[in-house]
Amino acid sequence: MSQRLAPDPGGAFSFGLFPATRRCDGLRALQGALSWACIPDQGVFMRRVICLFSLLLAAPLQAETLQAGSKITAVTVYPEGAMLTRRVEFDAPAGLHDLLITDLPQYTDPQTLRLTAAAAVQIGAYALRTDRLPPRPDLAPSAEYTAAKTALEAAQDAETTAQLALDAVTARIEAAQAQIAYLGRLGASDAKADTEMLQATARMIGAEVLAASQTAIAARADLPAAQRALRDAQEARAKAEAALQALTAPRDDYAALSLAISVETPGPATIEINQFMPAATWSPLYDIALTRQTGKLVLDRSLLVSQSTGEDWEGVALTLSTAQPGNLASPSELWPQLHRIDDPQSFETERSLEAGALAPVAAEPMVVSDAFAKTTVAFQGDTVTYTYPQPVDIADGVTNLRLSLDQLVFDADARARAIPRADATAFLMAEFRNSSGQILLPGPAFLTRDGAFIGGTMLEPLAPEAVATLGFGAIEGLRLKRTLPSRAEGDRGVFTKSNQIVEEARLSIENLTAEDWPVRVMDTIPYSEQEDLQITFTATPPVSEQDVDGRRGVLAWDLTVPAQSTQVISLTTQESWPEGKVLNGGRY
Structure with missing residues (x-):
């Protein structure tokens, strides 16, 4: 915004630094004090003007736009969906600012965003933007990615060169074979020529066929090397492709969160963002080993985590929860059911009613429960949660990443169970009590008996101190x-x-x-x-x-x-x- 100094119709100077509607009372007082007609001294006037400009330039002319990135610090994964916690760190002077956070996933649901700021920062209105976004410096490819991409391009060029070399050898062989075939047809067409001409033609054809055959033999000798070179180039290209795919490519499909903030104290500041993403899940997995000699049943618990939220989770604090955010938050409603009896109707009347000729008897209006009209997202509740003891990395698109949780040991009563009516052999069954003090969640289990793999089963949910029986094979x-x-x-x-x-x-x-x-x-x-x-x-x-x-x-x-x-x-x-x-x- 330009600054201008001009006399107004009343003879006083008007400062156009701000629109007229935003001038403060202090500016009006200063403008009134600078009446051109009342200036006793030109030097005093100029000193006042310089002082006034210094004060105006020290104040912010408009809200400054700050750009910042975020880092995912914690994730709570549910059976369907995940709650992500982001930390945004930035430096800001005191005053009003527009903060633009430019690294949210493209399919962020704005309704699930919850923001919390530090004590010195107040958050005003905010909105999610998916277009007209500023460029992001962090989207520049990493040095490793650039090197891998360069290596792939070089491998592709080498493959093309090897293919061309093989094609050249093949072309030499085909040309020699075509020449030999042509010479054969040429000799057959001269069957009516005199003897001397036939002899000359035969000598010429023989020499040319010999030369063409030698060319074909030499080309065939070069063929294996050319084929090996092409195979090596193809393998090198495949390895280069795998190396590039192993690295995370920079993404440009992102959204930005624009919010108005007020900073009281200049310096570093933080904002925490919580958002729910549906494309994540987890489930328990068990390895259960029975040792008959010791009478012990060892249960190794693992977690299978999958996520396709559009970004990698790096070094996050991971929590697994059994809550169901997508389920109903309240029980269903029950409504009165009106029954009535009427006089018997004739067959013709019943048929007409079925055909819709007569209006049905009026009934109470149907009431639709709000629980089915909309879904309430509840992110907390009385649920079982598991906190992974150390930070984890889970890349976008990973399916069933296995994380070891812990190991539980139970006393087991192992004995055979025989059902002659249905089976030809007895089966080994192990009964144990859940003495861990924790709920064992339902999930697939892989069974081992005395070191030998038996098969799989589904472990049913088991409360603390409850007794369960598992089968360990025939x-x-x-x-x-x-x-x-x-x-x-x-x-x-x-x-x-x-x-x-x-x-x-x-x-x-x-x-x-x-x-x-x-x-x-x-x-x-x-x-x-x-x-x-x-x-x-x-x-x-x-x-x-x-x-x-x-x-x-x-x-x-x-x-x-x-x-x-x-x-x-x-x-x-x-x-x-x-x-x-x-x-x-x-x-x-």
């Missing part, structure tokens, strides 16, 4: 069989007083190993909820538990099967029902 040395030596049905004349089914089952567990095995054998019998259908059973040895885990009809025997021996269980089940009734629900 025990090939424990073979199972379930046979039916006899089965009698009363409706075939074996029993005459009532209809009956009697089943005798033999459950055998053969231990082929050299150790004694504790085994829980399980089987099932039918159950009835009708008084007329009577179901009874006998078992030898007696069952250890009936209706296991509340499942009616499920039986269990806790046995120890000695090495190189077979344990047999006899189970007899009888069902009886009155004559004239039919058993419904086949089960064997």
